[in-house]
Amino acid sequence: MNGPDLGRGVLHPGRAAGVVHLDRYGPAPGLARLVEFYWLVRWDRRGLPAHEQKVLAHPNVHLVFEAPRARVYGVDRSLFVRRLEGAGHVLGVKFRPGGFRPFTDRPVAGLADRSVPAAGIFGPAVDLLNEQVLSGAPEPAALVDAFLLARLPAPVADRQAELAAAMVERVTGSPDLRRVDELAVEFGVTVRQVQRLFAEYVGAAPKWVLRRARLHEAARRADRGADVDWAALAAELGYADQAHFTRDFTAAVGLSPARYAGGR
Structure with a gap:
């Protein structure tokens, strides 16, 4: 495969590397037991055909900052397809398996094959953060660190x-x-x-x-x-x-x- 490592599950990664730019960021130390990493995907298809990127998802829940609202994505057991057109960027939080459960009051299986507005779980402040992230705020991962740390469940080992x-x-x-x-x-x-x-x-x-x-x-x-x-x-x-x-x-x-x- 040519180009940067986009990670397992990204189908036709050599082709995808010519369309998207991926950066990964580690979470703050206080979140490391729950969050695997943050991912930031950028693309620019202005003047070019739209690109459909297909992904065989992993068994992880993601909090995704995207237009028009932040959403929480459960494990997608089918083929995840994202259509990329124009120019834009999306920031995601990849929770470790089991890492999202402390933030919700119900089993994670209820999110399978679904995405839900993040405000339903994190409150309206997550949509304000979404606006900051999408507006190009510097160091968006640090903003998400602060947001999640302020809502971190009690540090009781589960x-x-x-x-x-x-x-x-x-x-x-x-x-x-x-x-x-x-x-x-x-x-x-x-x-x-x-x-x-x-x-x-x-x-x-x-x-x-x-x-x-x-x-x-x-x-x-x-x-x-x-x-x-x-x-x-x-x-x-x-x-x-x-x-x-x-x-x-x-x-x-x-x-x-x-x-x-x-x-x-």
């Missing part, structure tokens, strides 16, 4: 949130994990407990997180630019056969693995 985050990290960082029962055994809990943790704190089922991690790896391999032995990759990712892998990939991306790789 062992369940930490456990959910550790499970997601294990799944997304280790392609050798195949099944939910394996995850349960490794962490010394039951399968039902894993399912409840993910519904409460992550916002997507553990089986979906396992499958999405495999598809992220498959897309990354396809984007490398070299020929891929799809049968071997299917076996490496734990699929029973290539046909099953192809069905999963096509359902998520909208193209077969071979067609996706050919469209780089």
Whole structure:
């Protein structure tokens, strides 16, 4: 892949790198247990056709500062598509798995495949902050730091949130994990407990997180630019056969693995 690293899940990243500019910022130390990073995306399509960017989302909740209002995006279990036209920028907060739960009074699964006005969770001040961020205020990440720190829940360790985050990290960082029962055994809990943790704190089922991690790896391999032995990759990712892998990939991306790789 040519160009900057846009992260796993961004489809056709070589093409996207010619359209968007991405910056990442670390959160203030007091937020590090809840926020993974801030991302700032800029684009300028003035005089150019609109660009549709497709993303295989991760199991994270995002607070996004965008026009016309700030919104909270739950885990998108389908294919996320953003149409970019004109010139603009968007700032997002990528919460760690489980990291958004302290800011809301209900399970994160209720946000799955949805976005809601952020004011419903953070109050009207979030829309005032949205105006500042979109107006080009200097150091917008610092403004968001101050906003979230002022609303930080009491620093009582939530062992369940930490456990959910550790499970997601294990799944997304280790392609050798195949099944939910394996995850349960490794962490010394039951399968039902894993399912409840993910519904409460992550916002997507553990089986979906396992499958999405495999598809992220498959897309990354396809984007490398070299020929891929799809049968071997299917076996490496734990699929029973290539046909099953192809069905999963096509359902998520909208193209077969071979067609996706050919469209780089």
